[in-house]
Amino acid sequence: MPHDQLPRLHGYGVRWDAAADRYRVRNEITGEWLHSATGELAAFVFFGDAYSAWRAFEVHKRPGEK
Structure with missing residues (x-):
């Protein structure tokens, strides 16, 4: 998906897509x-699920982590 076609989202890492809810x-x-496995932009209903996916997807040390 080209950058200019990405949905307008708010947040860092885990973002809320208001259009897709x-x-x-x-x-x-x-x-x-x-x-997703089908190649579509992954979507999550619950923030906790999206946050877990983000932590696995963007792997780096965060403040307070050893």
């Missing part, structure tokens, strides 16, 4: 969006 996950280091 779902959370989306983005690797803020590389700019890559998380996609």
Whole structure:
């Protein structure tokens, strides 16, 4: 999906897509969006699920982590 066609989202890493009424996950280091196994932009109903996916997708040390 070209950058100019990405949905307008709010947040960092885990983003709310108001148009789809779902959370989306983005690797803020590389700019890559998380996609499902079918190749579509991954969507999550619950923030906790999206946050877990983001932590696995954007792997780096965060403040307070060893």
